[in-house]
Amino acid sequence: ICKGRQPREEVEQVEQVETRSMLLDSALAQASRAMKESNPPTWPASVHVIEPDGKFVGDKQELFDNIFSDGGKYSVHPWGAEFPNTDRYGGYFNETGRDFCAKRTVVLLKPGVHRAKFNVGFYNSLMGLGRDPGAVEIDAFEVLNGVGADGVQHSLCPGALDNFWRSVENVTTAQGRSIYYFVSQASPLRKVHIRGELRLSGPVGGGIYDWGYASGGFAADSKVDGGVEFGGQQQFITRNSEVLAGCVYKHGAWSNVLVGSKGEYQHEQNQLARVTEVPCTERIAEKPYIMFEEAENKYFLMVPQPEHNKKGVSWERYADDSATHKIDFENVYVADAETATAATINAKIAEGKAIVLTPGVYKISEPIIVSRSGTVILGLGMATVMPAQEAQWMDSLIFVKDNLQDIRIAAVLLEAGSRGSDALLKWGTRRDSTGANTGFLYDIFCRVGGDRDASMPEVMTNTMIQINSSNVVGDNLWLWRADHEGPRNIGVTHSRNKVWNALQVNGDNVTIYGLFAEHALHDQVVWNGENGKTFFFQCELPYDVTQQNFGDAGYSGYVIGDHVKEHDLRGAGVYTFFRDFDVHASSGFRAPEDANGIRLQNIFCVFLDGQGGIDHVLKGRAPAPGPTAKAARTTSAETCFSLSDGADLPSAFYGDGFV
8 A cells, every 4th residue: 555665664754744844843833932813713614603593693594504405405304384393204315415525514503592403414513612512502403314326215225324424512402302313423412412302313114123224323421301212223322421310212223332321221122232331431531622702702622621430421510610621712723724734733733722623625745743742633514634636655644743641633534545644543653651641532534435436546544543652542433444435326346445454553541432443454443452442343344355355364343462461342243245245254353362351242243235244253253144154144134143142152251241
């Protein structure tokens, strides 16, 4: 992939970029160290700041609909008079052709009441500007089932399978209203208070097995008064969230993981889905967010402090300034994708500024280098970083230097380029033990291909994310080699757009809440560090590989290094759809068998469709679904994976779960 570069050359390239960047940093810093950024900032056109009712001039619903439809290009699900305060769904989202577009948008709601509904489309983010969700009330936000490339919804599919790259955070919804948020990966809900029921997939026929397909998802630091209906969600992670007493979490197809959350999961009779419940979140700092204070007419970047053994939400404590670090936007560089360069961003970081990447596509010619402890990088509206057309091979698009503390990188979509890279995001070069709070990654989404067909140059990277430092925490990562491509929405074939691994972890004490890794051409996840912890893992193996280049090589979904003594993996599934060739993968998971500190709870494999399959859930252990499995399978996605109660397996090795 990397044109024959050797490791030493990769290090030299990083050093050369750092040297150039340091010289520029020094010059710019000397010229502008005393300069403050403007507050309020000058927002680009991709940012819509919305006044509350009473101050807003015009038709707010019309504005919201225009933002979603991009001036009429895409259909809007209307706010019909027959729908409010009912359980009727009505309509679909038709965003055909939008999934790989370049337009990015964020809607920032100022504190107050907003009597309108926002349809959350591709690359749309809806964010309240209050200190906590209660400061901003909106009637509703909504994502419905999508349609196929032909503009038609075909029974269960696509359902919400392609509803990616959108987000909602820091708002409260109207009392008693159900919220329909039918999404798959890269569509997080954070710090929301839903004062009705939250429905995460919608029926297209009737009955539990007629839910439209959905492959989500992630929610954190949220309250849902009316309970959570997972419906047909294949898998979902809910971290530090709450449902009211008397309400429940229910349904879901295969795997639900609840970490540090309050409320009961309701098991149905003969239910296939399993729930993995972790009582507390061992360590987390919630994602940074933006607050607007009317009295001062100023914006502030709010950085929540780290918490340990957390249960439920924490935003109720945000009135106490000790729970968050408050950064005046005078110390925040608000980047515009039309003008900002990596060199400019690096210089601002060197000055000690926090970085806000407004919505857009940032085409860079050198890496963004995090060089100072305490740096915050916050993307808005699925801000995207990718190599410029003229860019040469890069070691990484974002690089975090060694021995730094309290780094926060949030809400960035990273795309591979045609010249290649060693990684899209690389954290450090070696293990270090400088402190327990190295930093946090939130809502980091990586993409290799998808925006190009076979007539265009392929893109490539060795690894999507590589974590070499210790004590890093990840919170919702989707690392995706595209299985389909625009503009005709056809499958990627012949192992185009090469990436070997989705994630490599070499540091110790790395924890990830919500890890989605799909379609890399070798092992999806390779974990070499000690005391790693993953709470929720979802993986699809690549569709377009062969027995020779994948199955015979023994590649798997999740690999714990043979030397590792301690590791904790809970609620993890590896799925197959070997679409193009008959491929038999030896195992979904690989782990050392002689280490008592390895805990694997509720791991499983799923045969989605296609040819071949996985021979064993865990290397050398329980048979997995597919033509070679002993267990029967069907073509129904809800019933096509086999379970073993693990009775003949060492309980210390498999924990409480099933394989």
